[in-house]
Amino acid sequence: MNLKFRKWTEEEFLREREEVLRQWHTGKEINFEESIEYLKNLPDHKNFAKKLIDAKERGITLAQPRAGVALIDEHIELLNFLDQKGGADLLPSTIDSYTRQNKYEECERGIKESKKAGRSLLNGFPGLNHGVKGCREVVEAVNLPLQLRHGTPDARLLSEIMTAAGFTSNEGGGISYNIPYAKSVSLEKTIKDWQYVDRLVGWYEEQGISLNREPFGPLTGTLVPPSMSNVVQILECLMAAEQGVRNITLGYGQCGNLIQDVAAVRAMQEQAEEYCAQMGYDKVEITTVFHQWMGGFPEDEAKAFGVISNGASAAALAGATKVIVKTPHEAIGIPTKEANAEGIKTTKMVLNLLEGQKLADSDELNAEIAQIKLEVKCLMDKVAELGDGDLAVGTVKAFEQGVLDIPFAPSMFNAGKMLPARDNTGKIRYLEVGNLPFSDEIKEFNRAALQERADFEGREIGFQMSVDDIFAVGKGKLIGRPEGK
Amino acid sequence: MEKNGKKVVIGVIGSDCHAVGNKIINHVLETMGFEVINIGVLSPQEDFINAAVETNADAIIVSSLYGHGELDCQGLREKCEEAGLKDITLYVGGNIVVGKQIWEDVEKRFKNMGFDRVYKPGTPIEITAGHLKEDLGIA
Numbered sequence: 001m002n003l004k005f006r007k008w009t010e011e012e013f014l015r016e017r018e019e020v021l022r023q024w025h026t027g028k029e030i031n032f033e034e035s036i037e038y039l040k041n042l043p044d045h046k047n048f049a050k051k052l053i054d055a056k057e058r059g060i061t062l063a064q065p066r067a068g069v070a071l072i073d074e075h076i077e078l079l080n081f082l083d084q085k086g087g088a089d090l091l092p093s094t095i096d097s098y099t100r101q102n103k104y105e106e107c108e109r110g111i112k113e114s115k116k117a118g119r120s121l122l123n124g125f126p127g128l129n130h131g132v133k134g135c136r137e138v139v140e141a142v143n144l145p146l147q148l149r150h151g152t153p154d155a156r157l158l159s160e161i162m163t164a165a166g167f168t169s170n171e172g173g174g175i176s177y178n179i180p181y182a183k184s185v186s187l188e189k190t191i192k193d194w195q196y197v198d199r200l201v202g203w204y205e206e207q208g209i210s211l212n213r214e215p216f217g218p219l220t221g222t223l224v225p226p227s228m229s230n231v232v233q234i235l236e237c238l239m240a241a242e243q244g245v246r247n248i249t250l251g252y253g254q255c256g257n258l259i260q261d262v263a264a265v266r267a268m269q270e271q272a273e274e275y276c277a278q279m280g281y282d283k284v285e286i287t288t289v290f291h292q293w294m295g296g297f298p299e300d301e302a303k304a305f306g307v308i309s310n311g312a313s314a315a316a317l318a319g320a321t322k323v324i325v326k327t328p329h330e331a332i333g334i335p336t337k338e339a340n341a342e343g344i345k346t347t348k349m350v351l352n353l354l355e356g357q358k359l360a361d362s363d364e365l366n367a368e369i370a371q372i373k374l375e376v377k378c379l380m381d382k383v384a385e386l387g388d389g390d391l392a393v394g395t396v397k398a399f400e401q402g403v404l405d406i407p408f409a410p411s412m413f414n415a416g417k418m419l420p421a422r423d424n425t426g427k428i429r430y431l432e433v434g435n436l437p438f439s440d441e442i443k444e445f446n447r448a449a450l451q452e453r454a455d456f457e458g459r460e461i462g463f464q465m466s467v468d469d470i471f472a473v474g475k476g477k478l479i480g481r482p483e484g485k
Numbered sequence: 486m487e488k489n490g491k492k493v494v495i496g497v498i499g500s501d502c503h504a505v506g507n508k509i510i511n512h513v514l515e516t517m518g519f520e521v522i523n524i525g526v527l528s529p530q531e532d533f534i535n536a537a538v539e540t541n542a543d544a545i546i547v548s549s550l551y552g553h554g555e556l557d558c559q560g561l562r563e564k565c566e567e568a569g570l571k572d573i574t575l576y577v578g579g580n581i582v583v584g585k586q587i588w589e590d591v592e593k594r595f596k597n598m599g600f601d602r603v604y605k606p607g608t609p610i611e612i613t614a615g616h617l618k619e620d621l622g623i624a
Contacts, residue, residue: 096553097552109556119584120583120584122552123551123583151502182502182527183525296607329585331606331607332580332607333583333584333585333606334552334583470509
């Protein structure tokens with residue numbers, strides 16, 4: 001089947017499904033009729049999609065951690081701790097990295113060695129290996145909606161198993177779970193594999209079961225200009241909507257300049273809704289997720305709490321529907337459950353203090369929204385043109401030609417010619433546009449913003465600025481200026 | 486850039502796709518005169534070894550950022566020996582275990598696996614490069 005931007009027929013879907021469920025022995029546990037029944041009987045307070053709509057209507061921001069360990073009992077203990085001691089509103093199951101590469105034999109080894117060592121040697125929850133039965137133990141032992149969060153280019157079987165088990169939200173997408181997470185997997189393949197996942201969600205939706213999907217916003221989490229990440233979110237939103245997904249949460253990773261962060265979230269929601277309307281997806285409900293700072297963190301825990309609080313403020317003031325929470329252990333790796341709970345508590349405190357407040361309109365905010373939308377439109381138009389109106393084909397060609405280009409990505413299918421850096425107020429701008437199809441007006445705007453910083457710092461615009469910016473937050477500042485500036 | 490005549494294989498081991506640090510390590514080591522053979526992210530042990538054998542490298546620096554370092558690094562020294570890389574300088578660094586653990590224990594665990602130097606989270610690559618010059622006798 002060639003890649004096309006169109007809804008899969010039920011026949012196409014069911015044919016591929018047979019093959020997918022044979023990929024690992026736990027796939028055989030799935031019984032469609034029984035899964036539909038199970039999901040229908042899941043109480044509303046465990047349904048992710050419904051909880052998000054409720055939050056959107058009430059105008060509040062929900063807090064969600066990342067978390068996952070190798071063994072079922074320890075995983076349940078961890079999640080209940082984050083709910084009861086941390087005050088999480090939504091729960092995750094972060095999937096380990098072997099599963100993400102479809103290395104299920106290695107997961108088995110990780111599970112065995114974790115049992116032997118008495119501590120988790122895997123960096124997440126191997127839900128596919130635990131199967132529907134194991135995953136349902138988790139669903140039944142917690143009191144909040146659950147989402148699987150991962151970074152899996154081919155998540156077809158993982159999604160089948162965990163959705164059937166009662167996980168009512170799934171993060172990822174054909175672009176956002178490829179370019180930042182893989183080295184040599186083609187975009188044609190990941191977009192098709194995620195069309196399958198979206199079709200699966202659409203199929204459940206047709207059976208009367210409301211499920212949430214969430215494209216991964218931050219991408220490489222490293223100085224991604226908002227217009228670039230917003231384009232990816234909008235494309236994945238449209239790809240999901242085409243397959244029948246109705247409840248979509250678009251993501252954004254904090255850049256660090258408050259005005260730019262608020263502008264990016266607003267521009268993303270507004271433009272996504274416009275494109276959905278244009279393409280006739282009138283039943284799609286869009287919410288937003290704000291990821292607290294995804295780059296390097298300070299090792300000092302008090303400083304890390306500062307970064308976390310700052311992210312919580314930006315999420316609240318941007319009006320995001322939920323915020324993904326970092327922890328004071330971020331600089332050294334995977335947090336203990338106590339550190340994870342502290343991150344949530346810090347975040348919730350800030351969210352409570354800012355409840356009902358939004359950043360007021362200003363000339364600077366409106367100008368930033370307009371700038372992001374202008375850049376997004378320029379990129380979207382080119383993707384559509386390259387695909388002759390087909391956005392899936394256009395996306396593949398756009399990456400081939402560097403028209404879409406994610407900074408610092410591992411994928412060989414990403415051009416890597418675009419380079420970002422902060423301007424003098426910390427907003428992320430395009431330092432090198434590479435092959436991006438920007439107008440002279442857009443190029444000049446970005447260049448002028450960076451020139452202002454270069455003048456202030458008394459140095460030339462260059463790659464050293466990007467490198468300095470990457471390490472700046474870890475060292476205690478937003479902008480990576482030369483010493484003494 | 487003046488070359489110092491030493492070859493280093495770098496890469497991110499296992500199912501780990503953290504690319505940013507890898508690109509920066511590449512950039513800094515080259516700036517400091519090393520010839521860098523970068524096998525990139527998502528690299529199995531065999532790729533490190535093959536790259537070192539093919540290029541007759543002086544050292545291997547293994548990065549791991551995602552917590553599976555302990556599982557991924559088991560047996561690397563033995564496989565290097567089998568491949569004829571006798572006593573090759575072997576470093577590891579990053580966030581190499583799951584969670585915050587007592588550093589001395591972690592360091593000991595990896596030294597027992599045969600690593601010559603083991604680096605804490607957040608160690609600047611310039612420090613590692615300094616050690617590399619010492620250990621390779623060009624400091």
